[in-house]
Amino acid sequence: MEIDKVYEDADDVLLSSERPPPSSEFLDSFWISKSSPSFQASGTTTMVHLQNSPPENGRLGGFLPCLEKEENGIEDYDPCLHPPEKKRRLTVDQVKYLEKSFEVENKLEPDRKVQLAKDLGLQPRQVAIWFQNRRARYKTxxxxxxxxxxxxxxxxxxxxxxxxxxxxxxxxxxxxxxxxxxxxxxxxxxxxTNSDDPEPxxxxxxxxxxxxxxxxxxxxxxxxxxxxxxxxxxxxxxxxxxxxxxxxxxxxxxxxxxxxxxxxxxxxxxxxxxxxxxxxxxxxxxxxxxxxxxxxxxxxxxxxxxxxxxxxxxx
DNA sequence: ATGGGACCGCAGATTACTTCA
DNA sequence: ACTGAAGTAATCTGCGGTCCC
Missing domain, CATH: 1.20.1330 (f41 fragment of flagellin, N-terminal domain)
Structure with a gap:
């Protein structure tokens, strides 16, 4: 489909610029896991949402702010100087994977959230949000x-x-x-025909x-x-x-x-x-x-x- | 034992953005 | 090219539960 193509192309472009330096093993763990061939083979890497994580946003901002800088590939990232990137949709593969996981269990334990995030190359926060929205959609x-x-x-x-x-x-x-x-x-x-009859x-x-x-x-x-x-x-x-x-x-x-x-x-x-x-x-x-x-x-x-x-x- | 603050996750409402007809 | 509707990722707010002091 055309949309997928667009996304793939966009991801390919993002690949070179957003991928953290190979020296960071810790950061690597937040990208596509080597054990997740379904996402690696497609050539589509992470769809990390770049707009989020405003530092002033309480818990969200608290999530590994340094990591986000590096993930963005912008060392001197400053939300004041760099307007946030446009919101992007998750890839078809990512959604499929999440859907399967949702079918198994529509609640998200912390461990599972982290694992899913690893497998999908997303932030745990994104996985949690997806599950919240998915539950809301299901309920509707x-x-x-x-x-x-x-x-x-x-x-x-x-x-x-x-x-x-x-x-x-x-x-x-x-x-x-x-x-x-x-x-x-x-x-x-x-x-x-007597309607006053007490018996039916x-x-x-x-x-x-x-x-x-x-x-x-x-x-x-x-x-x-x-x-x-x-x-x-x-x-x-x-x-x-x-x-x-x-x-x-x-x-x-x-x-x-x-x-x-x-x-x-x-x-x-x-x-x-x-x-x-x-x-x-x-x-x-x-x-x-x-x-x-x-x-x-x-x-x-x-x-x-x-x-x-x-x-x-x-x- | 208990009260209070910090933290977390969730639901619901809403916003912001994308996609498509 | 423009536009409105629909879908969805993300945010905001309020609430309840848990942990720690």
């Missing part, structure tokens, strides 16, 4: 994935709810029409199975997502141990018909149970995409706010 991506999967889950449940609502209405009309045709069955049919209306088996299928499918989505997240110590170690349980309980199979037939006053009862219901009440209007977050807060969050949900994942 993970949040996006979580959002997408939850949204998908929600959309499926909403579709299911709509379908069941229509089915319920259809059955209701059927009962009404039959009621008119069968003399003397009026009282019986009234019992069937029996749901046709096929309806129940539809609901179960959709919900179990959604649980699969969530669990799979969680399994994907298992790679991340950031995600795992920082998620509450009960997160999985929360998600599962969140998607506990709910008898949709109960929700659909439920008297509005029933929502005030048994608050703890109802707070776990994920289906919106039947009186809700058709949902628009922009209202997703609000609804999400009311349904999928177990009554928690969006902020609480963030806490959920990362606290």
């Amino acid at each position: 991506k993970q949040l996006e994935k979580d959002y997408d999967s939850l949204k998908e889950c929600y959309d499926k449940l909403r579709d299911d709810h709509d379908r069941l609502s229509k089915e319920n209405e259809k059955l209701r009309l059927e009962v009404e029409s039959l009621k008119g045709k069968v003399p003397g069955a009026e009282k019986q049919s009234l019992d069937v 209306t029996e749901v046709p088996p096929h309806t129940s199975s539809i609901s179960q299928n959709v919900i179990s499918e959604n649980v699969m989505v969530i669990k799979q997502e969680d399994a994907n997240s298992a790679k991340s110590d950031v995600f795992d170690s920082e998620s509450p141990p009960c997160a999985d349980a929360n998600l599962v309980s969140l998607f506990q199979p709910v008898d949709s018909s109960r929700v659909l037939d439920q008297d509005p006053s029933d929502f005030s009862q048994d608050d703890e149970d109802d707070s776990c219901r994920i289906l919106p009440p039947p009186c809700l209007p058709k949902l628009e995409i922009e209202s997703y977050e609000d609804l999400n807060a009311d349904t999928c969050n177990l009554g928690s706010s969006v902020d609480d949900q963030t806490f959920w994942f990362w606290s």
